[in-house]
Amino acid sequence: MMKALVFHGAGKPKFDDRPRPFVQSPTDAIVRVTKTTICGTDLHILKGHVPTVASGRILGHEGVGVVEQVGGNVANFCVGDRVLISCISSCGACAKCKIGMYSHCQKEGGWILGNRIDGTQAEFVRIPFADNSLYPIPTGANDETFVMLSDILPTAFECGVINGGVKPGDVVAIVGGGPIGIAVLMTAQFYSPAEIIVIDIDDNRLEIARKLGATQTINNSDGNAIVAVMKMTQGVGVDVAIEAVGISSTFDVCQGIVSAGGRIANIGVHGTPVQLNLDQLWSHNITLTTGLVDTSSTSMLLKTVASQKLQPSQLITHHFQFHQILQAYKTFGNAMQEKAMKVIISNDP
Ligand SMILES: [Zn+2]
Ligand SMILES: [Zn+2]
Numbered sequence: 001m002m003k004a005l006v007f008h009g010a011g012k013p014k015f016d017d018r019p020r021p022f023v024q025s026p027t028d029a030i031v032r033v034t035k036t037t038i039c040g041t042d043l044h045i046l047k048g049h050v051p052t053v054a055s056g057r058i059l060g061h062e063g064v065g066v067v068e069q070v071g072g073n074v075a076n077f078c079v080g081d082r083v084l085i086s087c088i089s090s091c092g093a094c095a096k097c098k099i100g101m102y103s104h105c106q107k108e109g110g111w112i113l114g115n116r117i118d119g120t121q122a123e124f125v126r127i128p129f130a131d132n133s134l135y136p137i138p139t140g141a142n143d144e145t146f147v148m149l150s151d152i153l154p155t156a157f158e159c160g161v162i163n164g165g166v167k168p169g170d171v172v173a174i175v176g177g178g179p180i181g182i183a184v185l186m187t188a189q190f191y192s193p194a195e196i197i198v199i200d201i202d203d204n205r206l207e208i209a210r211k212l213g214a215t216q217t218i219n220n221s222d223g224n225a226i227v228a229v230m231k232m233t234q235g236v237g238v239d240v241a242i243e244a245v246g247i248s249s250t251f252d253v254c255q256g257i258v259s260a261g262g263r264i265a266n267i268g269v270h271g272t273p274v275q276l277n278l279d280q281l282w283s284h285n286i287t288l289t290t291g292l293v294d295t296s297s298t299s300m301l302l303k304t305v306a307s308q309k310l311q312p313s314q315l316i317t318h319h320f321q322f323h324q325i326l327q328a329y330k331t332f333g334n335a336m337q338e339k340a341m342k343v344i345i346s347n348d349p
Contacts, residue, residue, distance in 0.1 A: 004058040004122035005325050010048030015326055018058060021118065021126035026073035027091075029130030031083060036063035036120045036345050037147050038332045039087075040178065040246075041269055045114075046329075049271045052115055060121030061087040061113040062150035064143045067134075074130045082137040084302075085120055085127060087111060087151035088295045092132040102132070103292040109133075111292060120150075121325060123347060135298055138306060144344045145305060148183070148312030152342070153301050155267060155293040156183030156244075161191065162297070163289035164240040164265035171195040173229060174214075175253045176244035177205035178335070179315055179342050180267055182212060184242050186310060187301075189213050193240075197232065199225045199253060204339050212314060223249075226256035233259070243267060248274040255281065263287040315342045322347035 006016040021030055039062060045053045053059075067081045077083065090102035090109040103110050109129055113119045118126065127133050137146050161184060166172055170193040174181045177200030188196055197216045198209035206217040218228045229238060237259030243251050246268025254264045255277050264286060276288075304310040317340050320328040328345050331338045 002123035003322065004118070005060065005329075007045060007053055007055060007057045007059050009055045011046060013046055013059070013326065013329060015323070018118075018122065020124050023069055023071045024126065025128065026071040027129050027131065028071045029067055029074055029077055029127045029134065030069040031065040031085060031125050031127055031134070032068045033063045033065040033085075033120050033122060033125055034346065034348055035065075035144050035147050036060050036347075037150075037342055038121075038329060038345070039151055040180070042114070042329075043333055044269055044271065050115070057114065058118035058122045058125075059114045060119035061111065061115065062147055062152075063120035063125070064137060064146050064150075065125070068124060070130065076131045077134055077136075082139075082143065084135040084137055084146045084298070085113070085125070085150055086133050086135065086295045086298060087113060088293060089113060089128050089133040091129050097132075100294055100296045102294045102296060121345070123322070135302060138302075141306075142313070144316060144346075145312045147344060148315055148342065149298060149301055149305065151293065152179050152183045152315070153187065153310070153312060154295045154297050156180050157187040157297050157301065158293050158295075159267040159289075159291050160184040160242045160244065160265050161188045163291060164242050164263050165287075166191045166193055166240050168192045169194045170239040171197070171233060172240045172242065173197040173199060173238040173254075173257055174242045174244055175199045175225075175250045176268065177202065177209050177217075178244065181242075181244035182208060182315060182341065184244060184267070185209055185212055185214055186312075186314070190304075190309075197229060197238065199229075202336050204336070205341075208341065220253070225253050229257040233257075238262060240265065246270045248272065252277075258284070258286050261285045263289065266290045316344055317341045318343040320345045
């Protein structure tokens with residue numbers, strides 16, 4: 001048996017005993033999880049907003065660990081290897097995987113961990129398609145840093161920076177200064193935009209944003225972000241507006257500040273419909289992008305971490321032991337009061 005954080009329906013997470021996972025297919029690996037974290041998506045699941053997650057599911061889609069067992073067809077990893085677990089599992093061979101759209105893997109891959117199959121908030125996890133879904137962690141590296149590469153950094157970079165087409169000299173606005181918004185801020189700087197404006201309602205998060213490279217910040221508690229951004233940009237608006245929350249009011253800010261020819265990149269997980277203001281935008285030459293992360297940038301991001309161009313540990317604010325995971329959920333769920341960004345949950349022997 002092993003310990004795991006199990007979803008028992010809306011509002012009911014439990015720290016339970018569960019059977020240890022085993023190799024079910026020759027492409028599987030079993031990983032002993034040494035560090036994991038909690039994602040905003042896990043909070044959505046606990047509110048009952050993600051219908052694909054059945055009661056009894058072990059949550060979590062981020063983490064690092066040590067390979068405990070491999071199926072007969074796993075070629076790239078051996079027992080004892082330290083690995084980064086991607087939030088996206090992918091077969092690498094189907095039509096969608098062949099074009100790098102791993103999030104839509106047609107062989108029962110995509111975002112399945114902690115969703116359609118048991119996830120990483122456990123002592124052990126089964127990783128399907130291990131050769132394509134795990135990455136080696138360089139020896140000597142601080143492994144908690146790499147937990148940030150399971151989901152938030154590739155998500156921020158691919159769905160925000162790449163989809164938003166951030167270029168040198170651009171004026172970029174990031175709507176939402178949580179972990180994803182801050183990860184956008186960090187990776188947008190690969191491209192040297194002229195301005196990065198971060199908008200949030202939490203002064204602590206805005207202060208972190210300024211430390212990590214935001215050129216301007218706006219506290220939108222008064223709902224005046226659109227007016228403020230238009231004033232900052234002499235009435236022109238921004239080249240790229242990145243939505244990093246997933247509610248209609250933040251999407252509305254993006255619609256209100258995008259300049260003619262600009263781009264809106266949505267990252268947020270939306271639980272309810274939003275209004276698309278085509279009456280104002282139809283003639284505006286804008287581009288709107290959506291998408292789930294493919295984690296196709298993970299290998300590149302690993303190199304930027306190795307060279308310290310990217311320092312993901314700047315996102316980590318709290319540490320817990322695995323048996324304290326319910327407390328970690330409370331802290332992460334009260335992020336504003338607790339001044340929490342990302343929490344690390346350790347399960348070292
Ligand atoms: Zn996530
Ligand atoms: Zn596939």
